[in-house]
Amino acid sequence: MSEQSFPEGIERGFAAARQIADAVLMEGYVLYPYRASAAKNRLRWQFGVLVPPEYTRQGGEHSHQRTECVMEARRDDRLAVELRFLRVQRRTVERAVEEGGFEPVEELELADRVLVEWDEAVEERVELLLDVEELTHEGLQHGFRLPGVGSTELLHEHGSAVGRLVRRREQLDGVVRLRVEELPGPYRAQRLTVEVENASDWTPGRGAGRDEALPRSLVSTHLLLGLEHGRFLSVADPPEWARAAVKRCRNERTWPVPAGPDGGYQVVLSSPIILEDHPRIAPESLGALYDATEIDEILALRTAALTDREKREARGTDERAGEVIDLAESMPPEVLERLHGAIRGLREVTGCGPDPQQPWWDPGSDPEVDPEHDRVLVDGRQVGAGSRVLLRPGRRRTDAQDLFLDGRTAVVEAVLHDLDGSVHLAVTVEDDPGADLWRAQGRFRYFQPDEITPLEES
Structure with missing residues (x-):
């Protein structure tokens, strides 16, 4: 046209x-x-x-x-x-x-x-x-x-x-x-x-299909x-x-x-x-x-x-x-070779933990991070390990398994910080019969602060 x-x-x-x-x-x-x-x-x-x-x-x-x-x-x-x-x-x-x-x-x-x-x-x-x-x-x-x-x-x-x-x-x-x-x-x-x-x-003939x-x-x-x-x-x-x-x-x-x-x-x-x-189209393309x-x-x-x-x-x-x-x-x-990989951005990582053998990415190497005691402010309340929360998974950044937990209650086990500065809450679902086993193995579900609602003052 x-x-x-x-x-x-x-x-x-x-x-x-x-x-x-x-x-x-x-x-x-x-x-x-x-x-x-x-x-x-x-x-x-x-x-x-x-x-x-x-x-x-x-x-x-x-x-x-x-x-x-x-x-x-x-x-x-x-x-x-x-x-x-x-x-x-x-x-x-x-x-x-x-x-x-x-x-x-x-x-x-x-x-x-x-x-x-x-x-x-x-x-x-x-x-x-x-x-x-x-x-x-x-x-x-x-x-x-x-x-x-x-x-x-x-x-x-x-x-x-x-x-x-x-x-x-x-x-x-x-x-x-x-x-x-x-x-x-x-x-x-x-x-x-x-x-x-x-x-x-379009008038299909007998047996006509998608083709x-x-x-x-x-x-x-x-x-x-x-x-x-x-x-x-x-x-x-x-x-x-x-x-x-x-x-x-x-x-x-x-x-x-x-x-x-x-x-x-x-x-x-x-x-x-x-x-x-x-x-955007990758410039390497x-x-x-x-x-x-x-x-x-x-x-x-x-x-x-x-x-x-x-x-x-x-x-x-x-x-x-x-x-x-x-x-x-x-x-x-x-x-x-350009297609092998590209770095979009870099940021400086400084500081070293008390143990030189400990990897820089391990939370234990940063004295300012304490997952078991750190707190994060959600809806005006301090949330940390032991807090009870209501799960509200974000639909555009989660998978179907987490969506099944929408509306369930959970206990926060740790507050974690990633290298990009984002905060994640490690939780166990309250009525999950395997919660004690997951907790003993250090296996949790992870949600961001805007995906939970505090249930009580902590």
């Missing part, structure tokens, strides 16, 4: 956010060993897939996603919206026959690559620039249509046509709905709701949102005055995070992959490897070690896979 001309400030913020968005858009597109024949490349498109409504009614995936966040838009402010997704392009392979014409084949081997059937992806964008004031009443609904299109690419070797690639994209229809709600309170703030829905008409629905799906769907003058509030860490309003935001199959340049809040990336606020389940260093070494046949299969699978092969083969040793 045609590109919208955004204001300079918003476009600058979008340009920075697109570096992260591109990684989200292509995550899992093709996995090591980058061949269509690999088992892990046979079930694709795992993130942000919005299928046709008919497939949802059959019990498949969802056809819509919803983003809600709180923003502080100024008067006469404008909101920029960039919906981005991948459109599946189905590619088949045909071989030239002596009688003339072409016939479908499962594989066509050329000198530099081995071609097979494969689903490619084309990036699509829907861009809107809207007055915030116009969205505060009935909101806005914007429909879009991408017509079906096909193409043919002839393949030549030694001056003769040996085959062709036939590509086809199906028609896609979608809807973007936007609404702004003014929030009560001492500050001018609004709740922004953006819904994206796949409205494609048939994908060409009419929006894949890796995500949003960039930008304010010309205002700012967005973090969903994960809002200011205290907005915490209740942010808590009422409902995000479905997507998660909004601030992603503007220099830690700013003018731009939000709403991603189907949960990210932290102000996500050389390019897209599409397989974030692997460490870049190991992935580059494994890719470079593929056999010539495997590399030809990867190049024939997809142009992007071929670029990964070229990247791994051309990576100089000094660049590969």
